[in-house]
Amino acid sequence: MTREDKAVLIEELKEKFSNNGHFYITDASGLSVAEVNNFRGKCFDSGVEYRVIKNSLIRKALESLDGDFSPLNDTALKGFSGVLFSKEDAKAPAKLIKDFKKADKESRPKLKAASIEKDLFIGEQHLDMLISLKSKSELIGEVIGLLQSPAKNVIGALQSGQHKLAGIVKTLSEKES
Structure with a gap:
């Protein structure tokens, strides 16, 4: 060579x-x-x-x-x-x-x-x-999943609370009528 x-x-x-x-x-x-x-x-x-x-x-x-x-x-x-x-x-x-x-x-x-x-x-x-x-894409997927789960929990709690609040308001309005 x-x-x-x-x-x-x-x-x-x-x-x-x-x-x-x-x-x-x-x-x-x-x-x-x-x-x-x-x-x-x-x-x-x-x-x-x-x-x-x-x-x-x-x-x-x-x-x-x-x-x-x-x-x-x-x-x-x-x-x-x-x-x-x-x-x-x-x-x-x-x-x-x-x-x-x-x-x-x-x-x-x-x-x-x-x-x-x-x-x-x-x-x-x-x-x-x-x-x-783990590959870069696998790690990114895991991080995104971890970041999304608290947001999903908060949204779920707010949505379930919304139904409870609506039920309470409806019950109170029925009692007053």
Whole structure:
């Protein structure tokens, strides 16, 4: 790979890292070519992009971004690295990794690190937690539901009170007549 090719790839990676709010770095060493292709196909079906990239190129692309990705240098950017890019669903790559390992009874790919909205999660131990993350739209829906429930209770109380008040006024008017 020539210097110009590397520069083009680094620029492409910078764009991918900045356009995708979520990325995962995995270790797929020990998987055969067929297994990697199978994993890549499952990624494609889920709308996740999987690429095997040299650690030095990943490092250079991350250095140019806003945010501190230096903790990845000592742990995640060693050995064989594949990067999963996800634009919308932060937990899709984590689910893919876990499902692939379960279905094929493999120990790989292993999660080296993940970046979710520039928050770093380093290590395989975070995989289950990343799967349980709620998407932005799910969280917004929950907040809206929580905000609506007190308003509904107040409106319901006012409406039921309105009927009671009308009944009391009607009873009083009947007594006076």
